[in-house]
Amino acid sequence: MSNTVKIVRFHKTGPAEVLQFDELPLPEPGPGEIRLRVKALGLNRAEIMFRNGQYLETPVHPAKNGYEAAGIIEATGPDVDGSWIGKTVSTVPGTFKLNDHGVYGEVAVVPLHGIAEYPSTLSYEQGASIWMQYLTAYGALIWLGQVAKGDFVVITAASSSVGIAAIEMVKVEGAISIAVTRTAAKKAELLKLGADHVIVTDEEDLVARVNEITLGKGARIVFDPIGGKILESLAASTASKGIIFEYGALAPEPTPYPLFTALAKHLTIRAYTLFELTPDPVFPKAKQYIFDHLALGAFRPIIDKTFPFAEIVEAHRYMESNAQIGKIVVTL
Amino acid sequence: MSNTVKIVRFHKTGPAEVLQFDELPLPEPGPGEIRLRVKALGLNRAEIMFRNGQYLETPVHPAKNGYEAAGIIEATGPDVDGSWIGKTVSTVPGTFKLNDHGVYGEVAVVPLHGIAEYPSTLSYEQGASIWMQYLTAYGALIWLGQVAKGDFVVITAASSSVGIAAIEMVKVEGAISIAVTRTAAKKAELLKLGADHVIVTDEEDLVARVNEITLGKGARIVFDPIGGKILESLAASTASKGIIFEYGALAPEPTPYPLFTALAKHLTIRAYTLFELTPDPVFPKAKQYIFDHLALGAFRPIIDKTFPFAEIVEAHRYMESNAQIGKIVVTL
Incomplete structure (x- = not known):
């Protein structure tokens, strides 16, 4: 296991090719955080706007990006229950800032309150295509x-x-x-x-x-x-x-x-x-409603196309083409 | 008592001077209606827009005008309780169309559900300055x-x-x-x-x-x-x-x-x-709230200026000058 990991960041705003792979030391989860070994990334329109400098949040360079990742928890912060390790979860947009916890990378460190489990019948690709x-x-x-x-x-x-x-x-x-x-x-x-x-x-x-x-x-x-x-x-x-x-x-x-x-x-x-829903008392109810309908098969995340991690720039370009029906996913 | 009355109408849209006094036969209240002997008219911005042809309702010429009149009921329709006669009331905007029941005139025929009593401590001028x-x-x-x-x-x-x-x-x-x-x-x-x-x-x-x-x-x-x-x-x-x-x-x-x-x-x-409030079940509660606060003196209709009936055109012009603080009232 290498002690560096690839994290996608951008050092200036602009078109898809500003996204670059930075080789960084393996980040450790702090208090209240977990580290996810990322298996799939679900792309969102918000991330295009963030990359372009047109989003509600302004990038702090070098900026991370990405709201939705599915994967396996491989480390927990000092105050987080270690029994989370090994669990399959995905990250929930609206619970963290892109500058703080953008998930595009081989690993992602996110707050524990920013993850959720999903039905085991779903693939990683589908797991990264739920919450937004x-x-x-x-x-x-x-x-x-x-x-x-x-x-x-x-x-x-x-x-x-x-x-x-x-x-x-x-x-x-x-x-x-x-x-x-x-x-x-x-x-x-x-x-x-x-x-x-x-x-x-x-x-x-x-x-x-x-x-x-x-x-x-x-x-x-x-x-x-x-x-x-x-x-x-x-x-x-x-x-x-x-x-x-x-x-x-x-x-x-x-x-x-x-x-x-x-x-x-x-x-x-x-x-x-x-961002209005996630801090509200209704949030747990919303998550449960979605979990239940996914488990029943009433909700089926539609994956339009997957790209390997190395082609995340192409994946961003493809989203901008508006050709897709459903989710664009990057796999690791 | 003359069997004709002066009713203010306009035969084309335009500036204040399109308003004219038409001498018309005394109108009789139909089923569900009452006839008010008008003592005061409260002017509304909506009536300026209606006169200009810029309101939500389109004038049907020759068009009546006016939402708010205070006065004394002098006749009732065939199915309306005759004990209303002699009562002091004012008309409630939002309960009728200007084309159907515009109140600018010596008398106004309006639906019974379009009138309301107000505290007897108020003058006619104030009575015409409540509901809108x-x-x-x-x-x-x-x-x-x-x-x-x-x-x-x-x-x-x-x-x-x-x-x-x-x-x-x-x-x-x-x-x-x-x-x-x-x-x-x-x-x-x-x-x-x-x-x-x-x-x-x-x-x-x-x-x-x-x-x-x-x-x-x-x-x-x-x-x-x-x-x-x-x-x-x-x-x-x-x-x-x-x-x-x-x-x-x-x-x-x-x-x-x-x-x-x-x-x-x-x-x-x-x-x-x-117009959204008046047909809603909350309407009686709203009327009661207003009546009570008027009676207590917590609400005090402010009259900026009064004009005699003969000068209703000047009253319209004055409203368009935006010089007023409070209500512009025409008295009869």
Whole structure:
């Protein structure tokens, strides 16, 4: 066992190739921490934005990166129960900062409260593809949105891992999903994954189609990571007293607030990220809900493509191409 | 008693002078309606927007106008209890459409469910200055916002009748009001009316001052009828997980949605009008709360200026000058 390990860091913000493999001394877990031998990394859009210097958190160089890793605990901090060693867990985004504990590497040191076990039926790749997507969807749809049987839920960026998680969660809750995707390329796959309706915005009018599907009522919940000008169409597609969750900022342009539409329909626009969920008392309940549905097979993390660790730069580029349906995973 | 009456109508949208006095046959109340002999009219910003063709409701010409009248019931519809005759009441905005029941006139025919009694200690002028302002404030601050002791509440357009009502309500609930006004002209009066803090935006930086007042926490509730670019400063002045109520659209420019600020602080932006409150089961409770605080003297409708009925066009122009502090009333 070498006493150095490869950790992916970037020393300046920029395109995928700023990510580099730094050979560093094997880090020891401090109080309240564990060290994970990483087997798989799940990539997140947030990590692209962080690498670009456009994220809520600002990189401190040389910066680590990465929220989601699955692997085996190989060391524990001085005050942490040693019986954790040998257990298979994955890391939970929203419980630590990327600068402090970014997990891209052969090993990752993270706080004990930032890991969770997952059903043993799942592979490492699937284990690294759980928490960002299901917790994000849970917080908006179930915790804050209280989705109920028969509700119409519009899901934009539907083929993202969070989008697919939302489609699964809406089905489990007896509601009706309306998946929104830009091109026809992903339509068949989204239907196969359980979407009740798919709207292809390059070919169809979003507002007219939502109106048609909901018989003029509009959607009670909209779940959108895009922002920008689509917010106007989304507001026009929302039911009276409906709620729009904004959970990302993928659009390059500024976001207009649809004031008149919002006033006429008494709309709520709620900005939400899972950083709000993880410190809340509801967090254990959320984790259990997700664990149970994974164990039952009602939630199945979809892996679009895996890359070997050596190709993490290509994996970032691939995410930026928007070709994927589901999660992009790096394996070690 | 003449069998014709003067009703104010407009036959096209436009500036104040489109309002004209039409001599019409005395209208009879239909089923579920009463006829009010009008003693005072309270003017609302909504009526200016309706006259301009910029309101949520589109005028059907020749269009009536006016939400708030106080007066004496002089006739009842065929199915309405005749004991209402002789009672002093005022009309409640949000319970009828302007096209159907606009109250600008010597008499007004309105639905029975669209009137309410008020404490007999109040004048007709005050009676016409109750429901729009206190119900609007109640719905946002108490019903939806659940304002609590110690909360900081930012109130823009603070010298409007709704703004002053919000200042009073915040005080009654043990919270702390931060009144926002454009020029120093109204500062002293706002403090006299009970504002805990006043920010003059022509002279002070809104965000810096709110930060100073709230010791960096920001306001838990923002109550804003303006929209437009001030929304960005308001979002920057809001506490983490705070809520911004948008209840009007006074700004001429488009309203930007402050996506990054909202995501970083998990903000809610809630568009609200009292049209949401009046059909809700909470409505009787809201009316009772307002009646009780009026009777106690905790709420005191502030009349800025009265105009005789013949000068209703001037009264509209005066409202558009933004010189007032409190309600503009037309007397008959």
